[in-house]
Amino acid sequence: MSTKKHSRLPGLLFFLCLGLGSLLSPALPLAAAQQTQVLTSAKVTLDGQEIAWTTSPLIDRGVTFVPLREAAERLGAEVKWKSAKHAAELRAHGDTILHRSGTNLFTVNGDPLRADGISITRGGATLVPLRALAEVLKADVGVVTTDGTMHVNLTPDPASITSPEAEVADRYFIAQRYSGIALIAKGDRILLRKGYGYDGENHLVRADRKSRIASLTKSFTAAAVMKLVEKGRLRLDDTLASYYPDFPSGDRITIHLLLSHLSGINPNFPREPGLSLQETIEAIRAKPLRVEPNSKFIYSNSGYVLLAGIIEKASGMRYGDYLNQNIWQPLGLSDTGEAKPSVPVIQGYVSAGDQLWAPAGPYLSQSGTGTLYSTVDDMLTWIASFETEQVLRQASIAQMFTPYSEKNYGYGWMIRQENGITRVFHNGSGTGYATGMSRELGGGYTIILLGNHSGMDTLTHMTEIRKRLP
Structure with a gap:
């Protein structure tokens, strides 16, 4: 099989399509949202530990700025200056992130991301909006404001894992x-x-x-069926007619055939908001068989909808409730x-x-x-x-x-x-x-x-x- 390439929106077209907006979450105050409190300073910590900043973070028009190199390195990124691109290059978990001073644009592996403010230069250091830097490095941000000071705690990316292999x-x-x-x-x-x-x-x-x-x-639906088989609540050679008596050719369609996509049932079903499981099954029932049961493999979503209905009938529980009690909870799939x-x-x-x-x-x-x-x-x-x-x-x-x-x-x-x-x-x-x-x-x-x-x-x-x- 050949690989079909899927490109995300190139350059600024992504934002023209989706509409530009602020990167700030409610946790980071905007000037308009903080009219009752004037913020004069920002105290930024890493995993709750104090940081001896060479260039101190600051707040400008409601946006918190941090020194790019210092903050990025503390968040685990490698930072280099790329003269040919007139930009700072950050490397983290295999991603290449570029930012040019005096702009609000970051690119991550060539894809654009807009910050809520334009980076500034102080004492020879480039300061960038903290929220944008945290976003491109996938760091967590916690914010508390007291006595005119914003306390910001950064946590390096807690989820990404990369390895040489x-x-x-x-x-x-x-x-x-x-x-x-x-x-x-x-x-x-x-x-x-x-x-x-x-x-x-x-x-x-x-x-x-x-x-x-x-x-x-x-895979969960099939396992739920097998769990009911183990409990003696159904058998793989049970017919569809034993659960839905009026289903066309239901006496020749077994649970085994439904599971293995050999039922011959029309694979498609209506997808409408609010349509119940039973109403969907009634719509499937109204369609003629595509082929004779057990004569040909036809991948059938409809067959697995019918299996959900059988799970509910055999267990006396809703489909999701049965999965939760018998699969998700025992495995800790929270x-x-x-x-x-x-x-x-x-x-x-x-x-x-x-x-x-x-x-x-x-x-x-x-x-x-x-x-x-x-x-x-x-x-x-x-x-x-x-x-x-x-x-x-x-x-x-x-x-x-x-x-x-x-x-x-x-x-x-x-x-x-x-x-x-x-x-x-x-x-x-x-x-x-x-x-x-x-x-x-x-x-x-x-x-x-x-x-x-x-x-x-x-x-x-x-x-x-x-x-x-x-």
Whole structure:
């Protein structure tokens, strides 16, 4: 397969598309928002420790400025002056960040980010807006204001992990303009955990953010079914008709066929706001079969929606509640759940033509096939659990990892034998997102991609990344 390159907005076009705005969060006061309190000084600490600044931070028109070199180095960046570019170059976690004194523009791997103020020069040192510097270095900022002094505490990037073994993979992500979160592990050791690209206006993706996981949801649905099998609540040869008596040809469609995409059911279902699981199932019921059951592999989102309905009928619980009680809580997956407006996830983007990207609208799916969110850390815990019996018995896992068609699809996973190693993997897509997950069983490499650009070929990305690893 060929790799399709997806470019983020070049130069200032990104901001023309999204609209320019302030980088300041409410935690950092604007002059207009602080009319009742005049700030005269800023005290900046690192991890709560006092810093002996050579050039002191200052506040100018409501914006806190810090010396670029001193602050960046204390946050773990390497800083050099690039005479040819007339700019300071910062290197951190594989990213190249440029800033030219007297402007409000930073670039991160060539992508622009606007600060809330223009950098200034004092005593030969360049001072830049603190919030912008923290953003490009992905540092955390805490602010408290007392007695006319702003107390700011900086914490170096707490989430990104890079290593020499994954340096070539990191360069691949940057060259391919990958956008989203990526994790690479060897056994239990994380070699790379990093965010790429934008997460909304003037904000970068951070490695610990939540994201929609699209069809990686199917691995949870399949495991929930197998858990019910273990409990004796259903059987794989149960028919669809035993749960939905009036479903066309339901007496010939088994749970096994639904799990393995051999049911013949029309793969598409309506995606409308507020449509319930039962209403979606009724819409699926109204469509004729695409092919005869057990005659051909047809990847079917509808089949996994039906499985969500069966999980609810067999368990007597809502789909998400059953997953929470039987999978997420036992594994400690506290950052995984059903997507809803109250749970923030990284911003998804869709193509706006000519290599431009625009914020995506709502990503509508249905239980069973694409409704979940998670983090790369939770997904690593999840895929690693299949080499234990924390959730399922190994006999059940072996059934999930058995191919049942020429497409090498098991239950919620694709399976491939490569050089004597079993690799299980899946990809997913939805409005604004493209995801992928792969693991070599027995202590090999795990690759997890939670991308926030529609249309990225994550299967190719995972294949190309693996080629570049030792």
